[in-house]
Amino acid sequence: MKILLCGSHGRMGRLLMSLASHYGCEVVGEINRGSNFGTELARASDMCLDFSSPEGLAELCIAAAEHGTRIVSGTTGLSDEQKRRLALSAQNIPILHAANFSIGVHILNKLVRIAAGSLPTSFDIEIIEKHHSQKKDAPSGTAMTLLKNIQAERQCEEIFGRHGECKRNAGELCLHSVRGGDMVGEHEVLFAGQGETLEFVHRATSREIFARGALLAAQKFVKINEPGLYNLDDIL
Numbered sequence: 001m002k003i004l005l006c007g008s009h010g011r012m013g014r015l016l017m018s019l020a021s022h023y024g025c026e027v028v029g030e031i032n033r034g035s036n037f038g039t040e041l042a043r044a045s046d047m048c049l050d051f052s053s054p055e056g057l058a059e060l061c062i063a064a065a066e067h068g069t070r071i072v073s074g075t076t077g078l079s080d081e082q083k084r085r086l087a088l089s090a091q092n093i094p095i096l097h098a099a100n101f102s103i104g105v106h107i108l109n110k111l112v113r114i115a116a117g118s119l120p121t122s123f124d125i126e127i128i129e130k131h132h133s134q135k136k137d138a139p140s141g142t143a144m145t146l147l148k149n150i151q152a153e154r155q156c157e158e159i160f161g162r163h164g165e166c167k168r169n170a171g172e173l174c175l176h177s178v179r180g181g182d183m184v185g186e187h188e189v190l191f192a193g194q195g196e197t198l199e200f201v202h203r204a205t206s207r208e209i210f211a212r213g214a215l216l217a218a219q220k221f222v223k224i225n226e227p228g229l230y231n232l233d234d235i236l
């Protein structure tokens, strides 16, 4: 499988470069800030694999839709406008977008959804995410996906952090973002009831899990030709 790697100079890009061949992938082109790709590279590749920035993904969407090249992207922190751009391009090409390519987090989402749908609404829910000091977006894309899964099962209103006088209101869900050092990523979802607490925690200790998950998903996604916006549930 031949891939165009967008964001190849970044932390994830460098990892993907080093692991690609283990998954039968050959990087035939690199896209970085100020560069994009033309017809020749589009013809030589099966897909674009993107771990860049929201702007990078938005620019890539335009070029890929023009050339009919499918995209697998893990870029997070998209604005509403950039999400609309993604959905628009997905009318012309298949796009797989996942805020977290770890298989463990994929299962975490399923477990959290079961808990949110099964526990009484009297259980208070909080999400705590921890990442390295260089992370650009907060809350993490994974925390927002966890929130969406919970909201699919029960009504709750999200708030971001607390300070001052802030007694908990019924039905609110607070997201807490911790940043520091070189933490790869930790997500905790807390269901706190009267006399019992249920906690789900996922800890990433190596970025490799995201790169390996993305390459695995790319292997499956190369067979998808129908335009549309896909998520990991559709593929794994």
Ligand SMILES: NC(=O)c1ccc[n+]([C@@H]2O[C@H](COP(=O)([O-])OP(=O)(O)OC[C@H]3O[C@@H](n4cnc5c(N)ncnc54)[C@H](OP(=O)(O)O)[C@@H]3O)[C@@H](O)[C@H]2O)c1
Binding pocket: 006, 007, 008, 009, 010, 011, 012, 013, 031, 032, 033, 034, 035, 051, 052, 053, 054, 055, 056, 057, 059, 073, 074, 075, 076, 077, 098, 099, 100, 101, 102, 210
């Ligand atoms: N889904 C997942 O599993 C997962 C896991 C980890 C990270 N991520 C996300 O993946 C993205 C990249 O993470 P990272 O840690 O690798 O970041 P990073 O180290 O900052 O690397 C990003 C790379 O993208 C390039 N880039 C930025 N804007 C671009 C543009 N407009 N066009 C082309 N290339 C551009 C950057 O180039 P410059 O150096 O010139 O800026 C850099 O090489 C982030 O959104 C992060 O949150 C997702």
